Every structure is written in C-alpha cells, then in structure tokens.
Amino acid sequence: MVQLNNNFLKLQDNYLFSTISKKVSNYKKNNPNKNIINMGIGDVVLPLPEVCIEAMQKAIIEMGNKDTFKGYGPEQGYEFLREKIATYDYENLPISPDEIFISDGAKCDIGRIIELFDTNNSIAVPDPVYPVYVDTNVIAGRSGNFNNINNKFENIEYLTMNAENNFVPSIPQKKVDLIYLCFPNNPTGTVLNKEELSKWVEYAKQYNSIILYDSAYEAFITDPSIPHSIYEIEDATKVAIEFRSFSKTAGFTGLRCAYTVIPNNLVINNTKLLDLYRRLISTKFNGVSYVTQKAAEALYSFDGFMQVNKNIEYYLNNAKIIKDKLNELSISSFGGENSPYIWLKIPNNMNSWDFFDMLLTTANIVGTPGSGFGPTGEGYFRLTAFNSLENTLISMDRLEHIF
Ligand SMILES: Cc1ncc(COP(=O)(O)O)c(C=O)c1O
Numbered sequence: 001m002v003q004l005n006n007n008f009l010k011l012q013d014n015y016l017f018s019t020i021s022k023k024v025s026n027y028k029k030n031n032p033n034k035n036i037i038n039m040g041i042g043d044v045v046l047p048l049p050e051v052c053i054e055a056m057q058k059a060i061i062e063m064g065n066k067d068t069f070k071g072y073g074p075e076q077g078y079e080f081l082r083e084k085i086a087t088y089d090y091e092n093l094p095i096s097p098d099e100i101f102i103s104d105g106a107k108c109d110i111g112r113i114i115e116l117f118d119t120n121n122s123i124a125v126p127d128p129v130y131p132v133y134v135d136t137n138v139i140a141g142r143s144g145n146f147n148n149i150n151n152k153f154e155n156i157e158y159l160t161m162n163a164e165n166n167f168v169p170s171i172p173q174k175k176v177d178l179i180y181l182c183f184p185n186n187p188t189g190t191v192l193n194k195e196e197l198s199k200w201v202e203y204a205k206q207y208n209s210i211i212l213y214d215s216a217y218e219a220f221i222t223d224p225s226i227p228h229s230i231y232e233i234e235d236a237t238k239v240a241i242e243f244r245s246f247s248k249t250a251g252f253t254g255l256r257c258a259y260t261v262i263p264n265n266l267v268i269n270n271t272k273l274l275d276l277y278r279r280l281i282s283t284k285f286n287g288v289s290y291v292t293q294k295a296a297e298a299l300y301s302f303d304g305f306m307q308v309n310k311n312i313e314y315y316l317n318n319a320k321i322i323k324d325k326l327n328e329l330s331i332s333s334f335g336g337e338n339s340p341y342i343w344l345k346i347p348n349n350m351n352s353w354d355f356f357d358m359l360l361t362t363a364n365i366v367g368t369p370g371s372g373f374g375p376t377g378e379g380y381f382r383l384t385a386f387n388s389l390e391n392t393l394i395s396m397d398r399l400e401h402i403f
Contacts, residue, residue, distance in 0.1 A: 007141045010153070016131055016372035017041055023356070024366055037395045039322075039383045040366040042186065042341070044251045046314060048295070049307035052250065055298035059291040070290040075281045077102025077259070081293045084300040085259060089244070093231045099263050099274060101281065102288050102296075106216050106245040106258040111136045112284065113212065113241060113260065114178075116276050121177035124157035126169050128187055128373030128380070130214065133180040151375040160376050161188060163345060167334060168196055175207040181230075182214040184221060187373045187382040188343040189319075189335015191226045197233050204239035210266070210273075211240040216258075219249040219312055221338040237263035241273070248340065248386075250299050250308050257288055257296045315340045318385035318392040325396040329403045340385040343370070347403070355381055363398040 020040055028036065062068035076082070082097035103109045110132055119141050125133045134156060137143055144154025152158055157176050159169035167190035169181075181200060183192045204211050211230065218228040227233065230240045245258035252258075266273040298304050319336040326333040326344055336342040346355045352369035359365045359381075368384075370377030385392070 005139065005141075007139050007143075010138050010143065010145055011135060012146055016368070019372075020356070020366065020368065024360065027360055034364045036360070036364045036366060037387065037391045037398075038366045039387060039392075039395055040368045042248070042384055042386060043253050044248060044311075044315075044386050045388055046251055046311045048251050048255065049299065049304060049311070051298040051301060051304040051307055052255075052295035055294045056291050059294035063291065073287045073290055073293070075285055075287050076100075076278060077288060078290070078293050078297075081297045082259075084297055088300050090229065090231065090261075093229060094237055095231060095261055095263065099261055101260045101262065101277065102293060103258050103260060103281075103285070104256045104288050105247065106214065106243045106260075107132055109243055109258060109260040110212070110214065112280060113277070114140055114142070115280055116273060117178060117210075122155065122157065122175070123178045123180070124159055124172055124176040125180045125374070126161050126182060126185065127152075127158035127375060128161065128370060128377035129180065129182050130186045131373060133182075133212075133214075134374075151371075151378075158374060158376070161185070161190070162376050162380075163332065163334070166190075168192065171199055171203050176209055177207075178210055178212060179204065180212045180214065182216075184215075184217040184335070184339035184341075186217065186339075187341055187368065187370065187377065188380075189337075189339035189341035190343070191221065191223070191338045193225060194227050194233065197227055197230060201230070201233045201236045201239055205235060209239065211236075213240050213242045215242060216245040217248055217339050217341075218244065219308070220316065220340055222316065223338055226338055231261070231263075237265040239266070241266065246296050246299070249312070250296075251311065252292075252296070255292055255295060257292050314389070315385040318387060318389060321389075321392050321396060322383055322385065325399060329399065331403065336385070342383045342385070344381050344383065346370075346379055346381050349379070352378055352381055359402075362402050363395070365395045365398060 082100040085100050086095055086097045123137055143156050146153050161167045161169050167188050213230040230236045230242055242261040246252035262274040262277050322342045323333055323336045332345040334343045352371045356369045368382040370380030
C-alpha cells in the first residue's frame, strides 16, 4: 500500500492565513453589510510600476515575433537581470551574477533550498517568524512532533524575540547547523544592526553553520545604519545564503519574481552549494518567464527606482499613521519604521486569537494573531501597512472608538 509522507501529519491545524480567511468569510456571511478592512495579510495593494508594464508590453511583442521569440530560458535566470541585480542591489559587495538565481518567489526558494541539506541537520528559527521556515522543515522530516504544552516542534531551536530582549534573538548556546534569520522581520517589523548581525556570522564561522538570510523586506529599510544584505558583514559570503523578492519591493506578489544568492565561497565537503543548487533547479525548475524577468529588469532604471520609492514611501506613511495612532492610544508597538509591519502588544493580557475576534467583530478590522507566527507571538498582533491610505485612516479611526 502507498505510504504517505507522515511528516505532513505533524503540521498544526491549517496554515495561518486560511484559518483567518475562514473566520472572515463566516463573519461576512452573517454580517453582509459590514465593511471589513483587511490589515492582516501581507499583500500589496498598489499596482505594478509603470516601467514594468511598458517592459512587459515590449516583451510580449517579442514573444509574438518568430525572430525574437524565446522558448525555455536559463533555469538560473537571464543574465540581463542577474547582472542588474549584482550591479545595483549588491553594489560594492562581493556578489557576481553567477551567484544569483532568479526564481518565481522567495517562498519557493525557501522551500527548495532545504533539499541541499541532510535531514539530520539541526535548525534554528526566530520566534516569531514567517511560518514557512518551520513548516517546510517539518514536511522534510527535520523536526520531531509538535508539543502542545510549549507549542513548539521538538528538535527545532526557537530563537525568542520579544519586547524583553528588544527583538534581538540570542545566539544559541550549542551548535545549530542551519539558522534562519529574517530581517526586517516578518511579523515584528524589527531589524538587526551590523553589530548584532556580525555576531551571527561569527557564530556560523565558528560552528560551520549556514545562515539562511531572508531579506524580502530590505527595500523598506530607512535607517542608513541598518544592513540591507547580510553580505555587508565581513566573511558572510562564507556562511550565508540570502533570499530577496520583488514581491513587496515592487508589487510582484501576483507576477512572481524573486532571487536567491548563493556565494561561490559556500563550500561543504569540497562541494560548492551553488553547483548543487544549479543541479537542483535544473531538475525541478524551468525558470521564470522572459516577460516577467523583463519587468524586473525595468526596475533598475531611473524611472524604475523613482516609481518603486514612491510606492515604498506610500506604505511607510501608512505604517507611520498606524504607529502614531497606537502611541496615542498608549498601545505599545514595534517595527513599522524599516518595515511595512507593525507588531503591537495586545492590551489587557488578551490572547491573540481573542483579540483577532474582538477587532473583527467590534471594529471590522482584520489583523494577524501573533501566535500564528510562533509561541512567542502570543500576546502580540500584526497590522500591516499594505492597504490604501484611505482604509488605513478609517481603520485607525475605528480603533480609536474601541480603545
Ligand atoms: C519573510 C518573507 N519571506 C518570503 C516571502 C515570500 O515572498 P514571495 O512572494 O517572493 O514568495 C514572504 C511573503 O510574505 C515573507 O514575508
């Protein structure tokens, strides 16, 4: 008889956002006239920058012409895009185009990358964090069972991040093979400075660990002292893989384009990780469409930079409105300055799903319960700046009426 991958059965409940969407549709069904504002899901609302539309229109014409038509592209991505990324995103950093892998999303890359590593490798994840790191490793068999008492999977090291430690996770006391770091962090919106990040690079060098650095939100960093890339830290090319995405930077959540950097220096047992990854994607992936890569390339132009900056500023302004209102209501909040996410401490010791229900039913605002991002997220709640200015203002006005 066919056997299932029983690791799936260890996963908890439904994926966070499906639970939220079920709760919201039930509420809508019973309250069809309520105007619900979604400040929960991390999806953009502004359309693609104009430069992308123009580039895609041109690319489509090329695809319709027999002389310029493109079939399968290189699995690693077209050189024209990898070159732009190396030149602009890694300006003055030791990253070359052949260390860059274009993909259909950072989520897909995060799921794929772990196939390079043995199941027995130990892992550490920030807590709270983007749930995909934990779930992909559970499916891959790199965890034990879920422990209902502490709400953690066995064999996964959770790196606590809360107000008490200023959202700076402590370095583990023992050796961990694979360490996920996500900064600016989803969901807390907090960042690590160079000194804090250097400690992780030192740790990884000492223990021969690999850091999987997710900087999907680096474009939101406004503080010039905060690193955008882990490769700003000396020797990080020896220990870190970096994930980036055009999703939140340029509104590509529906178009799909991202990239992963695997430096040449990353070598395990005489094998370059980059060669192994090339082998993996040439087996399991057929590249991102030419049209999409042309759209991404167009971002690296004067108009592209201007249009992207305008959108980021729009979201950061929303974030500021949310933070200012929370301050005014004496609700502690974190993030929101170098990130589209605002992480608030729930008042009156209410738990995060109760607070979700309360906000939905009394203010018709949807947010994300902190506990969905890890056990340390309990007691916290995530609001996002990914909404229209108008909806952000309305929802903050509603908050004022319930607090
Ligand atoms: C931290 C983090 N990494 C990666 C992703 C996924 O990005 P992509 O749309 O490129 O798959 C998200 C999406 O919300 C995210 O929050």
